[in-house]
Amino acid sequence: MGSEKGCCCGCAPEPSEEDLLKRLDEVVAEYRAKPGALIPVLQIAQGMFGYLPESALKRVALGLGKAYSEVAGVVGFYSYFTTVPRGKHLVRVCLGTACYVRGGKAVLDAFKAKLGIDVGQTTPDRMYSLEVARCFGACGLAPAIMVDDDVHHRVKPGRISQILAQYSETKGEQSWQAESPTPTP
Amino acid sequence: MPTVTVNTTEVRVPEGTTVLQAARAAGINIPTLCNLEGVHAPGACRVCLAEVEGARTLVASCVAPVQEGMKIKTNSKRVRDARRTAVELLLSEHNGDCQTCVRNDDCELQALAQDLGIRSIRYEGERGHKHIDCSTPALVRDSGKCILCRRCVSVCGEVQGVGALFPQDRGFATVVGPAFCSDLGDVVCVQCGQCSAVCPVGAITERDDIEKVWDALNDPTKHVVVQTAPAIRAALGECFDYEPGTVVTGKMVAALRQLGFDAVFDTNFTADLTIMEEGTELLTRLKTALVDKGQVALPMFTSCSPGWINFAECFYPEILPNISTCKSPQQMFGTVAKTWYAKRIGKKPEDIVVVSVMPCTAKKFEAERPEMNDSGVRDVDIVLTTRELGRMIKQAGVDFRSLADEKMDDPLGASTGAADIFANTGGVMEAALRTAYEIVTGRELPFDKLHVAPVQGLEGVKEASVTITGAVPAWSFLEGVTMNVAVAHGLSNARKVIEKTKAGEANYHFVEIMTCPGGCIGGGGQPRLTTDEVRKARIAAIYREDEGRELRKSHDNPVVKAIYEEWLGTPLGHTSHELLHTHYKRRSRV
Structure with a gap:
């Protein structure tokens, strides 16, 4: 995050951290007077930065007049929030009761093995992050997982390569290789 | 006014009374570990469970309001078993060592286990994660001993308005501490120690020196x-x-x-010496403002309370010029x-x-x-x-x-009643007015027993006005001037006074701030547990001490007089400036 480098496909360079913080200030200003502003502001911040860096959290605390410890407490409480940069795609495996009894744990282990990471970690190529979730409301179709905003039903360990393949080679998106530092021609 | 029955005692209590308060009114003690009267009742510890006839489950008495005709049982088998279970579960996680703990014999959890007659713990499992935080000169935190009662969270966040502590993480991994489980030394903490004063166990204590x-x-x-x-x-x-x-x-x-x-x-x-310096500083600031029409920061705030200084440096650096440059006593x-x-x-x-x-x-x-x-x-x-x-x-x-009573040594043991009352909220203000008024008018402060009654007591923010009449020639510019003063204790009250001043809603000349509720008598290093009753008793004792003195005004202290004659010259003189005054620095708020 925050790198000045544009990407090789010619799209606009990612905004710098300074720009994002400025935009965050505007969000905070908009929410300041609203009750219960902290969680929506954190959600927006995470959407902007991809995760919640310390600089953003301190800005939120100052802007909303909240103690930094409280902001940190809320971030730590909800598994949705993350303070470490996430990969391009977020895989969330549901371990709610229904998914758990129908094999969610085996699905999680398969993802761990396939991606070579543990829960809360990101693959070295920054493509995938792995999280555990508690119920997407898809219990009838358990075990369920989410990749980004897509819910996948009745996932079996044997199907995960196929699921991941959809995200590795989606049209219009960069492939794994394009993410790695390739010098611009 | 509902009438309720607690065990066999009928009691009539005001609307909104909790089951816990009603029981106490009936002379029946329900034990608690998290409740802090008037500050904090999160229903977190589950020790105060009571049985209410007709209710499906036991209720947490600290948060359950009474209703007309309620029949409350505090000593049924069901209650005793549940309470015992709650305490055993707390003990099973408590990563402490009573024999060597600084709170041994002064621990609410230990005392409760004793009261309940717990001789064995039926539960075995993982204990709390032990991290000892000794990153500050004032406080030591031991997360293994914490029972997650959150008293410190309320005191730090609400009473003091600092918010250094908050529950971090979730479930068994929960730690009450600074952001992201960092150490106190890495975050904004004013070191007031109110957390250590309310902690029921040995999870936050003073650094032992x-x-x-x-x-x-x-x-x-x-x-x-x-x-x-x-x-x-x-x-x-x-x-x-x-x-x-x-x-x-x-x-x-x-x-x-x-x-x-x-x-x-x-x-x-040196409390008496502080009054000489600080009183003179106030009068000098007033003179600069009124006579010389110079730029000077008013109102002037007191500087005796180091937690307050830390608070101002972090949260209100813009008012640092308003804080007296006097070092603390x-x-x-x-x-x-x-x-x-x-x-x-x-x-x-x-x-x-x-x-x-x-x-x-x-x-x-x-x-x-x-x-x-x-x-x-x-x-x-x-x-x-x-x-x-x-x-x-x-x-x-x-x-x-x-022990038989003995007296302080000479020469630095000499003091007056004005110094005694530095101990409580309103005291520094009263001591300063006793001297400043007399310097300006040559007469004693015109209040009964020299007490500035409006600034006494436990109200969070107190105000008073003193109109100066009959000023001596040197201070004639103050003739007819009404001095407005304010007194705040507890840093969230300090915040109120500052905000009011900044908004131009108050025209104070002099403001006393003490960090801790009640002032120093309620300090973070005092014997536990300091309730409002205890505060009142300590304050009354301090005023008795003051009234029993022959000398009750700082400028009458004979050694203070001698020290100016022999060494310092005049208040705010060169030597004073070099040795007795200090400066403050802006610090980060997060």
Whole structure:
């Protein structure tokens, strides 16, 4: 995050951290007077930065007049929030009761093995992050997982390569290789 | 006014009363670990469970309001079993070691386990993660002992408006601590120690500096002097089972001598000196504003309370010019002891050790501030809290209760009633007005028994006005001027006064801020547990002490007079400026 480098496909360079913080200030200003502003502001911040860096959290605390410890407490409480940069795609495996009894744990282990990471970690190529979730409301179709905003039903360990393949080679998106530092021609 | 029955006792209580309060009104004690009357009732510890006839489950009595005709049982088998289970579960996680814990014999969890007759713990499992945070000079946190009652969270966040502590993470992994489980030294913490004053167990305590004092006392090359803050004498007795509000000055002096101090002195002496400097500073600021029409920061805020100084440096750096430049009495004492007194007894400052006994943990931080070395060496070497002094006296085997009263040593033991009342909210203001009014008018402050009644008591923010009439020629510009003063205790109340001032809603000339609720008598280093009842008892004792004095105005202190004649010249003079005044610095808020 925050790198000045544009990407090789010619799209606009990612905004710098300074720009994002400025935009965050505007969000905070908009929410300041609203009750219960902290969680929506954190959600927006995470959407902007991809995760919640310390600089953003301190800005939120100052802007909303909240103690930094409280902001940190809320971030730590909800598994949705993350303070470490996430990969391009977020895989969330549901371990709610229904998914758990129908094999969610085996699905999680398969993802761990396939991606070579543990829960809360990101693959070295920054493509995938792995999280555990508690119920997407898809219990009838358990075990369920989410990749980004897509819910996948009745996932079996044997199907995960196929699921991941959809995200590795989606049209219009960069492939794994394009993410790695390739010098611009 | 609902009428309820608690066990066999019928009691009529106001609307909104909790089951816990109703039981207490009926003379029945329900144990609690998290409840803090008037501050905090999260229903977190599940120890205060009670049975309400007709209710499906047991209720947490600290949060359940009573209803007309309610029948409450506090001692049924169901209640006893549930309470016992709650405490056993807490004990099964509690990563403590009673025999060597500083809270041994002063621990609410231990006392409750004893009261409930718990002789074994039926649950075995993982214990809380133990991380010892000794990153600050004032406080030590031990996460393994924390029972997650969150009293410290409420006190730090709501009473003090600082918010250094909050529950981090979730479930079994929950830690009450600074952001992302960092250490206190890495975040904004004013070191007031109110967390350590309300912690029911040994999870947050003052840093124990007793061994350092023993080492100094054992060193024959050192001349070790001790100063005791005004608030100590009205609370130390509680360490020896005296009722709150018992003044034990004479026994305290005797005990300090038995510990081996070479001289037993009084921070009250420099409290009087502070009044001379701070009162003059106020009058000088007023003169600059009214006569010279110069730029000067008003209102002036007091500077005795180091937690307040830390708070202002972090949260309100824009008002630092308004804070009196006077060092706190503790730091003035250190400087005077290692300069004027050192010369008198023919010692070098490096051969003198100044030990303070303070009601305060932030004083430990203050003594370590890098700039506090105007004597050429560290001005104050070691700071003990009241609780530590109590323990030290016990370590020495001194039978405190049987000691005969003794008097403070000369010369730095001399003080007046004005210094006594530095201990409580409103006291510094009253002491300052006693002197400033007399300087300006040549007459005594025109209040009954010299008490500024409107600034007394436990109201969070108090205001008073004094109109000056009959000013002496030197101060004639103040003739007819109405001085508006405000007094706040507890930092969230300080915040209110500052915000009001900044918004132009108040026209104060002088504002007293004390960090802790009730002032120093309710300090973070005082014997536990300081409730409002205890605060009132200690404050009443301090006023009795003041009223019993022959000298009750700082400018009447004979040694203060002598020190100006011999050494300092005038208040705010060159030597004062060099040795008795300080400066503040802006610090980050997050």
